[in-house]
Amino acid sequence: MNKHVVVWIFLKTLFQIGLLSLMLLLSGCINDDAIDFPEEPDFTSFSQSTAIISLLRSVKNNTLSEDQDCFTLFYPIELGFNNDITITVGSYQALQEITEDVNTNIHINKVEFPILVSKAGTVKSIKSESQLTQLLDECGLLTLRDEFDKYFTQCFDFAYPIKMIATDSSQVKIDSLGDYFDFEFEQGFDKQPVFVYPLEINSFSKDQKLLINNDFELFEVFDMCDSCPQLFFSIDWAEDTRYVFEADFPGIDELESFDWYIDRIKVETDGAGVDGDFKLEETFNEGTYEICIKTQAPEFDCFAGTSYCTTLEVVDPCPILSIEVNPIEADSIQFIATFDRKDEIDYTWAIYQDQDLIFFEEELEGGDNKFGYQFDPGTYNVCLEAEVHGCSTVSKVCEEIIVN
Structure with missing residues (x-):
C-alpha cells in the first residue's frame, strides 16, 4: 500500500478519537463540520502556492475579513499542508482557526485551483497562482513581493550566493546585493520573487545567519523584523508628461528626512528636517520608470533603512499629428x-x-x-x-x- 495512504488512514483514525494535535496542531479546535478529510487524498491536483500563504496571513492579521469589501471566498476550498496532507475548509471561521496553529513544521502551502470568489458582485474563478496573486494585489492585500520589499535590507540581507528563478524558469546565481538589484531591475520589480531553497540570510535583529527552507519560513523572518515607518506616496498627473508625487504616511512629520529616487538615481532630499514639502514634481519622456522614496530612520529604530517603490508608465497625451x-x-x-x-x-x-x-x-x-x-x-x-x-x-x- 502507498505510504501516503497508510499515513492518511492512521491520521484519520487519530482524528476520529480526538488526537489531532499530532497532525494539525489544532488541538481539536476546528469544527469537523467545516473541515473534511478525503478518503483517498489526491496530491497531484494541488498546486504549490505562495499566494495562499499570503491570503492566510491576511486572514490572521484581519486584513481579509469574512465581509470585507473587495472579495469574498466561496466554500469549500481545498488546502494542502507541507507534509502532503489535504483538508477541505468549509467556512471562514475554519480558515481563521487554521491560521492560529500552523508553524514551521506543519503549515499550509498548497491549494487546489480553481477557487471561486465574489468580486464587485460577480463570481470569478481563480484558476492559477498568478491570478490569485493578482487578486491580492487588486484588493490591497500584502503579497510576498510587498513584504519582502518592505523588510529586505532593512532587517536582513542574503548570505550570498543565492539562486533565484527568472521569468523564463531558469535558475540565476546572485553573488551580491548589486547582482540582486540588477536581476530584479531586469525582471521587473512588480514580479513575485521566486527563490531556490534552502538559502541563508543575515538577520540584523538576531545578529546571526538563519537557514531558510521555504517561503513560509521567509514570512516568519518578516514577522521578526523591527518596525520601520510605512512609506507611501501618491501619484497625480499634472499635464503632458508632468507628474506630482506626494509622500503621505504615518509619522511623516517626525521623520527627519527621506530621499526621492527615479530609476535608482537620487533626485531630491525631502522631509520635515530639511523644510521639505513632501512633494516631487518631474517631467518625463515616454517610458517606464521606477519611483522610490527611501530613508534611514534612526528615530524609528530603523537603522538599516526602508523604502517604498512603484512603477510609472508615462505616455505623452499630446498626439504627434501627420x-x-x-x-x-x-x-x-x-x-x-x-x-x-x-x-x-x-x-x-x-x-x-x-x-x-x-x-x-x-x-x-x-x-x-x-x-x-x-x-x-x-x-x-x-x-x-x-x-x-x-x-x-x-x-x-x-x-x-x-x-x-
Missing part, C-alpha cells in the same frame, strides 16, 4: 490623417488663407479620417488640429497647398 496629401484633380485634393491615435481622439480639419480661417470640419472619434476640398487658385494652409485632455497645448500640423 497628414498625407493626395491630389485628385488640379484643384481637388484629398487629405488623410495618418497619425497613430487618429481613431482614438476628436480633431479638426481647418483651411487658412492669409491666416484667415475659411473652412473647418470636425472629425469625431471613429470617423474615416479623410477630408476633401476643391480649391480656387491661391495659396492655402490645410491644418489638422487636436485639443486633447491633459495636453497643455493644441496639437497642430499644416501642409501648404498652392493651386494655380
